[in-house]
Amino acid sequence: MNQENQFQGRTIIDKEVSWDKTQVIMSKTNAFGIIEYANEIFIDVCGYEDYELMGQPHNIIRHPDMPKVIFKVLWENLKAGKNFHAVVKNLAKSGRYYWVITDFEIAKDENGVIVNYFGRRQSVPxxxxxxxxxxxxxxxxxxxxxxxxxxxxxxxxxxxxxxxxxxxxxxxxxxxxxxxxxxxxxxxxxxxxxxxxxxxxxxxx
Known part of the structure; x- marks a missing residue:
């Protein structure tokens, strides 16, 4: 799709990451999308070490082929406390891509304020x-x-x-x-x- 060769300092490679698509990619962010946890399959697929991910915005894996409007709609739903299932093309550290569909659990404090998002991502046919x-x-x-x-x-x-x-x-x-x-x-x-x-x-x- 997008013909850019460079994005956020990475060379874009039009090849899919090879990964076990029976596995579920999981992460936890704070209310502002800052990564606080990533499971082993997340780390394996995206190619970053855990210490490289912690404290980073989740858009560290955003691919330039993704329309901004999809994330706009996704975040509007999440901030309203609603789950949202989006199909997303992600960018690995290597410059390769992988496609997923999202699923979220939203954690709130005793006052009903959102404090964390737990994201699950599965492969898409x-x-x-x-x-x-x-x-x-x-x-x-x-x-x-x-x-x-x-x-x-x-x-x-x-x-x-x-x-x-x-x-x-x-x-x-x-x-x-x-x-x-x-x-x-x-x-x-x-x-x-x-x-x-x-x-x-x-x-x-």
Whole structure:
């Protein structure tokens, strides 16, 4: 997608990180997105040592191919205390990429103030990314480059209105269609499974 060769001092390499996609990447940040914990698979996949990650903003792994509007919507939901399942392309220390879908638990203090975010990330089927996510994100990036985040958000809203889906519903539908095509999930199960149940199953919760 993005043709930049350098980003945040790293050479961008258009190759995927090789990792065990049965594993769940986990991290904990404070309310401002500063990393306080990363599990072993997070460290293995992103290529940073734990001491390099602690105290850093989570966007240390942000890939330049990611539209800003996706993070805008994600953070609006998290700050409102709502979980949000976003498909994200991350940038490893090596300059390679890896795609994940997010899941969050939000911790609050006794006054209801958010103090921590616990993030879980699972792999996304490559066919879903290539056929649906990358074309959409490329379009959003182009709009951001020409007209800014305000208009990429307007485009995203219009895109989802046409689909008659929220962003999360759209992502769920794409993954379910992929599972059905792979015969991993029956049609009757698909009809019965609600959004909460779907993402609980996806993240083995």
């Amino acid at each position: 490559q066919e879903v990314v290539a056929m649906h996510i990358e074309p959409l994100y490329k379009k959003l990036l182009q709009i951001e480059g020409a007209s800014g985040v305000e208009f990429s958000e307007k485009y995203l809203i219009g895109f989802l209105e046409e689909k008659k889906r929220s962003y999360v519903e759209y992502i769920k539908e794409l993954i379910l269609e992929h599972e059905k095509a792979q015969s991993k999930f029956s049609h009757s199960e698909e009809e019965e499974e609600d959004e909460r149940g779907f993402f609980s199953r996806l993240f083995n919760k």
